Amino acid sequence: MATALAERPQKDAAPTAPRTVCFVCTGNTCRSPMAAAVFNDLHAGEAVRAVSCGIAAREGDPIHPNAVAALHAEGIPCTPTNNYEAHTARQITPDIAAACEKIFCLSPAHLSALLFYLPEQAGKLTLLGDIPDPFGGDVDLYCQTLRRIREALTQSE
Helix, strand or coil: CHHHHHHCCCCCCCCCCCEEEEEEECCCCCHHHHHHHHHHHHCCCCCEEEEEEECCCCCCCECCHHHHHHHHHCCCCCECCECHHHCECCECCHHHHHHCCEEEECCHHHHHHHHHHCHHHHHHEEECCCCCCCCCCCHHHHHHHHHHHHHHHHHHC
């Protein structure tokens, strides 16, 4: 009898936590939060979510206003599950990297830095592309960068 009970599927089993991927750039205020927002929009409703970090982030810096403007202009909605407007910069850490299934680097320099800093995570690291940093540019440049990110994401899937 105990065996029969143990073999029954559990109806109230806790849902599995979503898989997490991470996007990494330099300051975590432009490219990587835009990439995470696009990824989360493309995968809305799926059991995967994206976060973002920087290799030289100033903890707590807000997402750049031009990044928010570009995301709005390109039709990426800010939602409770993709609240990029509330994003604040954070540094990549060994704990964050360990919790991620995959880590996308926004340039070869980011990939090299993470291979040096987190060699134990080498199998998770992927170069999304060589996406130029729009920092200091106008909204049009951020939109161009966002389109490159979206194209790289759709090609990598």
